[in-house]
Amino acid sequence: MQGHYNIWIVLLSFAIAVMASYSALNLAGKITRSSGRTRTIWLIAGSVVMGMGVWSMHFVGMLAYHMDTTVTYDTTTTILSSLGSILASFIAFRITARSQSSPLRYALGGLIMGCGIVAMHYAGMSAMRMPGEITYDVPLWLLSAFIALAASYAALYLFHKLRYSPDFTLWKLISAIVMGIAICGMHYTGMAAAKFTSSGEIHHAMGSGEPQFFLLFGVTVSTFFILAVSWGAVFFDRHVLEKMAYYDQLTNLPNRHDLQRFFNEKNDRLTQGAFLFIDLDRFKMINDTLGHDVGDMLLQQVADRLRLCVTDGEMIFRLGGDEFLVVARTPEITVLEQLAHNLLNQIKQAYFIEAHELYVTCSIGISHAPFHGVDRSSLLKAADTAMYAAKVDGKNRFRIFDEEMSRNQIRKLVLEKDMRKAMVHGEFTIMYQPKWDTGSDQLSGMEALMRWQHPELGSVSPSEFIAVAEETGMIIPMTRWMLQEVCKQNKYWQENDNIHTCISVNMSIRIFESQLLFEMVDEALRISGLPGHYLELEITESIAKSDVNDIIEQLRSIRDLAVKVSLDDFGTGYSSLGTLDELPVDTLKIDQIFIHKSAQLSKQAIISNIIAIAKNLNLEVVAEGVETQDQIDILQSRGCHVMQGFYYSKPMSAQDMTAWLEQKQQAVTV
Template structure:
């Protein structure tokens, strides 16, 4: 038996190298999808990466085998050939699965590289065993060991590059260079392994067969299969990037990146420098949606998105994260630059919009948070920007606000109050105070306004202006209002039993009308407390007119027919309802304190006088709030307003102080009562 020398077809060798490079590039591209996906999608991309990598290595090996000429008839065992392919794919899957977590440690790389290297070596030498030929096969131990070493180096290099490029979803020159390096390393292992192979056969065998030829049909079939596999994988990448990715990562209305893309941005952003996050919310969006319809609302959001798109590019990223909320991220952007950007954004947003024949003027509120995601979790940056945005709204809207530590303290307090509101009713932490209303024309008590107070066990007295908005947001305002109504009616009935028959007014939230049980509840409360309906007055606000005005009018009609009075609180400070006053069934208007505190100006007196005249024509009483001195009384009386409420007549007081307050009034006779 002699050693039979083989030869290589140079063109087929080049083809095998090209296959290795293309397979490596495809695997690196799919690597990005593995890290960016989750759940079932991640598993699918994991399998795809293993198939592309494993089949690519196997295909390169098989084509390399076809390039090798022994000048003898060679065929392949189908079972061993498929086994060699399975070893390559399975080892790639195990390696990718081990190194899939984002926080990959060195031990993961070591274990994954070991499995991939074992798979490559197994694939190669099982494939060699699949050769069926009239000669024996042995190996040079030194070259065999060298091929195994190259396999381990190639495996570790492949996984290292996999980890490096999985956070880069787009192709780049570096990815191609890495694919070339991986392809050459894999081919180096294969051809070193082939060099280690020693073929033993008869000397005259090669002469009998002459020069063998390459099985062209087999080579063409393998090559086509390989390229189809690669193009299918590239087609899947293209479809995912340009179709599925657009559906998943682009907002359908504005075309801007959506919340998913924002999350991916933070997941893949590797910069350590400071960035600024600007949280933008439109100010009048809900009113537009409710009055003009969601179609107009969508078109408005679309136009806003187009305006914001002009700012995107370079170091600025713009996202629509839901509803009328947008997020602008400035990389390498300090606080001063963020404030300048916010000012430009607000100026752009407030320009007029022409939508379906409507001329809309909309403003925005922006919260700014600056920091590094290396130093702070991204959720902190988003939360602080959101907090600053709500602060901007609270300051009057159409402005920006930069987050401060003081806001953080206020946010923590708000969260604590929201949590504690749940149990405040159960632990009887609420109590009532009553502020008197006085008729200066008759010099008689006109009634009391019921005001809820909260004595927090740790924080002390919490102002209504702080916990009422929280209750409105959470829906807890409904049980709180029900408690207030029942408590006020019960104590009003107690006044009557003590000989003081005075009405009491209670503020109502619009949410009470939305429950569609308000009339039924009022009926049960009046029956339970045995209070006559003429002694109860409900106060509503102007802002209710932006909701379902017809439904609110329907319920108010029923309430007034019951004998319960209705007044409109804070008139002149909310959404203008003058055009609806003849439709809304009410008995009185309450002028906000901003009118009272500025009565020395002729323009303000003219406005108040006009309101009083209008109320007289509509047969409505007018009640002025915030009366604190004799000058207020003189001005208001001159303008025709005779019912007043304010510190001049009495501060809000508990039920047990009302009798003392009345006794003080009796001792002084006509004039101002003493405060209890």
């Protein structure tokens, strides 16, 4: 009894194998790129598509062979045979579906998937019900098993290599065809290994004369399922997941991930074009005072205005928070400058949100490819650096990156890195500048000032490293250390040199924000044993404007320790005179900008008013930045007698300060 193959059904089985392979290749990338629950969903979908595809191909191949005998199939065994292929595919994908997989993982995954396919095939063969028995040719049986293992290993390897490929590529199609040939090769080799024995004769026994309805129905459903999952995955990926992954939900602008995809499509190179990095000015204050809902609506309106400024050749991305990026294709500097002007003008117009009329500006940094780099990271870094320079220069402006900015940025990074070990290596020192009472001609107090002697860069300006310390938060441990050292030194002077004076230490806004002020001051006084009235904290008006009620509460808490407070740089900050009487301060310090220009009548009038305010509020007054006798005369004539500046002394080390005081005492004695 001899059978024959229906060539059209054979081709159909091959088409199903290719289709299943191609669909599984598409889903493999989604498995690798996803995580959590989404990853599990894609794992299940990919496993079902692969397993059901191989199962459908197998039974279509069975139907392709016709014999003159009736063949039926056990329904339970047939259904269970598909589960083996699906389960094996799931385990194999689970083992190998990661960004980096070793050859050992591929081998293990291929072994599991291959065993699952072999089990599915021969379980399906055992589901056949016909007169006679099936025996197998061992060499052909082993060859079919080997083909299944090799095909599974190749499939997993191709899944990994093509995981980031687009939905359609020629290589993906070729790979699917190769996998289809391998799967069909395993199937038809396995069928050739089977021998049918009936009435003492041995025949090739593959297939049935009249296919069962349920088998045709099962294969049809499986095929449609594969197509449905594949098309559904493409639709879901393009219209749902892509929207979630690559677009900002608030502004509906492309996000940072889409920027990465944009560069991936260009092989991570932008050979011509520019980045305009946009950061809103004062947005945090609006967000904090009016609430996040108003802040979100403001960002939406900003995004709408950005869209009005760009042309078809430019793209807008929201990088996060109040940061946006415009990618321009033009290489012309004049065009980029005009675009930056348009962006600045659009954003600074009034915003009407609920009952609020808001005004916000932005700072823009521009980097230009290829002069400032061609990769995403270099261009972003250069544009960010230029944007920061725009903020330093006064905000509401744009800056184009240059090498000077690069050097400043590198120096800033070096300072930030080395600052963390500077305290350990003893690179920070404390200098003391005296405050002199011209009325009694004696020391009235001192101000402690931190200095940094960098082992390679030399002396670093306080205005430079203090700003870095505040940005990084290092100012908190630095201030804690300084308070303890100053209190110890003051205690030493009292016990050994009979110097009893108050020393002031500058406080950063970061100390108040940390809510550690009382703890740090109390700790320094306890460790040193210094009475609190010998310590003074200097704050600036910019600190007082941050959160007046919180600042007042924290300053009142240290009043319990008898610590004094002075308001530095008075007249140059933003504090309101209406709250000055509420601040628990003991001293006003006249900023040196007024002292240096004290020859001007207008500045003399301001100085007189500051002194009058201090006297009316029963506050002491100190003039800083005194350098000439004329300045001393002007200040004394208006009632200010405590002064600080280079006329008396520059900041000195503790040892030099001791020697300086001895000289002063000797001069008075003489």
